[in-house]
Amino acid sequence: MIFLSVSTRQLMHWLFTTEIPAVTKRISHFMGFFSTESTLETQFAPALIFNLWRDGNRWPKAQKHIREMAIPCAHELALQDSDRVISSPHLRVRLKSLTIRDLRDLLHPTKLVEIIKELAPFTWGILHTFSTSPNKARKQRKTDEDVPMPPSLGQPSAGAEEDWADDPNDDENVEEGEASPEAAPNHGWSKDYPGFSRNPVFVILLTISMLAFARNRATNVLPLILGLFFKISGTSSRVVTMLSNAGVCVSSRTVERLKVRITEDAIRLAVELIASGQVFFTIFDNINIFLRKSQQRISNSNDMINATNCAVVGIPDVEQFTEADLAEQLALRGQRAKAKATDILPTPEDDRIVGKSFVALIAFLAAAFACSRSAGSITSESFIRRGTPASYRYKSTR
DNA sequence: ACCCGGCGGATGATAACTAC
């Protein structure tokens, strides 16, 4: 190099652009990846060069420019992440074909965390570094008490996205923490992020969801769940509109459509159960919801929703009615008018059964509670299916 | 190319607030 009086730049440019076979062979070897080697620097020679360039003690002024070189690569990685996220079938919900079963499956945000983490590892890593790196107070506390912090904090290097701590594998914390932070029974995530008042995993999940929803409105899993949650929590339409514009949730109108859809599905399930021949019972329940004061000057009127809720509950372990029972059943029709108080008077036998049922109910609740503490969910054997067959509005005047 | 999901805006009602 000195003998020929060429600059390093000229030499490097020639090395990586020449067509001379003896040189290209060596350069290809230099650019190759050798997975059997132990360290990255021996696996991939450019990594060795890059790490030498990153020596801030030797070339402090160059560091700024070397980092800037990585920015276009970061953009490419972000675009790849984004493409994967918006084209994933797991993250899109089609309202028209949504069923209650689908919706129940969706209400497990832990699954979403795993899906998005896999689809967008780079973006997740960047946001993780952004949100979980210790702030001034935590750094101070760490030096004072030597509190163990999650790994990967405080090293925002380009390779940091791979080595952050595994996600807390707790079932409902993301959902619970979002729905009712005070009532959440176990803050499982807080042991992974000591000192944090919010679960960073949920924040990152929501961030990526918002970004993807802004780019492609069909990537709507989390916005749909959150929209439903906001709506049924009584959030005002202005707030929902604002959150919808920010990409947090779908519009109020879309939540209305979702409600229509799952109501249709609920009715379908109820009809299915009734038509199946299984023994069932129904519960009717009136609900009266105050909406707003609609008139005060002439009359005192309120707008209310007055609806009747109907639950159809199947009883699995009861013998089905047969045709032979039909005559007996039909003979009962109209007999209620002749009923007397003594017909429904509890007998000692009833008292005994109610007592046993009560004990059994307590036992079931205790078992369900224990189950929910260990497995994170209650699986009930009863088939409760609900529908809202009729709802109507009228103005009540008092 | 076409379907339809989702969005923005309209609608129609009244209470509450504000400027004059």
Next chain:
DNA sequence: GTAGTTATCATCCGCCGGGT
């Protein structure tokens, strides 16, 4: 005290554009 403006709500409608 009056007139005008703003806020609020559920629901309806037309249209854009993503996805098949």
